[in-house]
Amino acid sequence: MKLRGYQQDARESIQSEWENGVKKTLLVLPTGCGKTIVFSKVIEDRVIKGERVLVLAHRGELLEQAADKLEKSTGLKCATEKAEQTSIGSWFRVVVGSVQTMMREKRLERFDKDFFDTIIIDEAHHCISDSYQRVLNYFDTANVLGVTATPDRGDMRNLGSYFESLAYEYTLPKAIKSGYLSPIKALTIPLKLDLSGVGQQAGDFKTSDLGTALDPYLESIAEEMRKVASDRKIVVFLPLVKTSQKFTEILNQKGFRAAEVNGESKDRAEILEDFENDKYNVLCNSMLLTEGWDxxxxxxxxxxxxxxxxxxxxxxxxxxxxxxxxxxELLLLDFLWHTDRHELCHPAHLIASNEEVAQAMTKQIEEAGIPLDLEKVEKQAEEDVVAQREEALAKQLAEMKRRKRKLVDPLQFEMSIQAEDLSSYVPSFGWEMGPPSENQVKTLEKLGILPDQIENAGKATKLLERLERRRDEGLTTPKQIRFLEGRGFEHVGTWPFENAKRLIDRIAANGWRIPTGIIPSEYRGE
Structure with missing residues (x-):
């Protein structure tokens, strides 16, 4: 099986991390981009080296899917550790294991602690839990790969407490642009759903409270769906089985062909097949179909x-x-959720580079009243956010000019060189979150950057790497940026070093005044 370009890059990056001594690394691929194929090929590489591999997951469907894809893409067969099934005595080099089974002390003790050389964790966002950690701590000499579809770095801060690096990340916008996934259009339904009375549990909303909070709105939601999506093939996610069942009844009364599946459904396979074959056009579920179903x-x-x-x-x-x-395209329906908290996920969070952009996108989608393409909305929101930052920066620059500061504020430097990745940087891994080292602080000062505004070692590392790359590429220094932008020139960070030097020399020769004929706001430094 020939891998796509990004899949092969991911495979090589993972092997490279392990070869460089990084034992616990992550792969981030959006749903639908072939994560099982990638880790199957990684497993094949390890088996060729003579290693034993354990694939850990928390649901039977995921284990079956992994075993099936592994055999189809590599020819490798698996043994299973789940309930009464055991791999002990098997000659297969790969074992798929249920974490609920493997976590039991008696089960673990059947294996030597160094039995597995490599462990793959499917849906790795679950791996911080005690059950996973018990297994991982037992086989603590193994290399570990976590695979997740988590769409942004903010979510990975928790994972950063266990994993040491991000081997490879392929983003949703890249997958859509490359034609591997469907474009997404988001539409906010103008219904205000009040969640202010909903409690919290394990870092999220309490499902029991959510069911009660939703009940009064189900009729209106079904009516709105009839207006905008009656001809579509729809999956609806609800918090409780009883809410899901009630909503299915309401949808059928509105003319939809709706069915419901839950963990107790005896005819689940039949319903899913009928939905696939268009006997139903709506499938309601209480969080059953989040993983392992396509x-x-x-x-x-x-x-x-x-x-x-x-x-x-x-x-x-x-x-x-x-x-x-x-x-x-995929039509994604959102609602005007009213909550006392602002951390609620919206369509914007699937692709936004940071929370500031996500909020600007959400506002735009809410006000539009028609489905909007997420990528186009993001582009506009990013431009708006940058414009707001530049406005704030202008005020900051005026203040800096007044104080005649000798060092460049990091935000000024980032905006000047148009480095969105630096200004929206969020640390993910343990070492990144710590304060900058003494050596980093000294080097930044020496290079003309004010270190007081840099809160963590990860940001300091990124800045120093960028400064070194700019020096190699012959671009302006922070000191040149500070001097020229302090006199009204714009985006000096995009100029070549030599052009900025010549202009500064001309200004110096003119008694530190701007030479006649040069208009700073129009001058581009070419």
Whole structure:
């Protein structure tokens, strides 16, 4: 099986991390981009080296899916550690294991602590839990790969407490642009759903409270869906089984062909097959279909289980991002959730580079009243956020001029060189979150950057790397930026070093006044 370019890059990056002594690393791929294929190929590489590999997951469907893809893509067969099934005595080099089974002390003790050389964790956002940690701590000499579809770095701060690096990340916008996933259009339904009375549990909304909070709105939601999505193939996520069942009844009364599945459904496989074959056009569920189920023809997702957890939100939306013949886009329905907290996930969080951009996007989608393409909205929101930052920067510059500060504020430097990745940087891993080292602070000062505004070692590292790269590329220094932008020149960070030097020499020769004929706001430094 030939891998796509990004899949091969991911495979090589993972092996490279392990070869360089980084034992616990992460792979981030959006749902639908072939994470199982990638880790199957990684497993093949390790087996060729003579290693034993354990694939850990928390649900039977994920284990079956992993075993099936592994055999289809590499020819390797697996043994299983789940309930009464055991791999002990098997000659297979790969074991798929249920974490609920493997975590038991008696089960673990059947294995030597160094039995597995490599461990793959499917849906790695679960791996911080005690059950996973018990297994990982037992086999503590193994190399570990965590695989997740988490869409942004903010969600990975928790993972950063266990994993040491991010081997490879392929983003949702890249996958859409490259034609591997469906474009997403978001529409905010103008219904105000009040969640202010909903309690918290394990860092998210309490599902029992959510069901009660949603009940009064179900009729109106169904009516709005009828207006905007009656001809679509829809998956609806709800917080409780009883809410899901009630909503299914309401949808059928509105003319939809709706069915409901839950953990107790005896005819679940039959319902899923009928939905795939278009006997139903709506499938309601209480968080059952977030992982391990695919139906590429789904072209509308309705999230009626509001959440603060981006990995969960991403999993729900991921049920509709796969490509399918005749499908032009995924329609994602959002609502005017009223909550006392602002951490709620919206469609914008799937692709926004930071919270500032996400808020600007959400506002734009809410005010539009029509479905908007997420990528186009992000582009506009980023431009608006940059404009606001530049306005704030102008005030800051005026203040700096007054104080005649000799060093460049990091924000001025980032805006001047147009480095959005630096200004929206969020640390993920343990070492990144610590304060900058004494050596980093001294080097930044020496290079003309004010270190007081740099809160962590990760940001300091990124800045120093960028400064070194700019020096190699012959671009302006922070001191040149401070001097020229202090006199009204714009985006001096994009100029060549030599051009800035010549202009500064001319200004010096003119008694530190701008030479006649030069208008700073129009001068581009070419």
């Amino acid at each position: 139906c590429p023809s789904v072209d509308c997702v309705v999230v009626l289980r509001p959440t603060k957890v981006r990995s969960l939100y991403s999993q729900m939306v991921g049920r509709g991002t796969r490509l399918f013949k005749g499908k032009t």
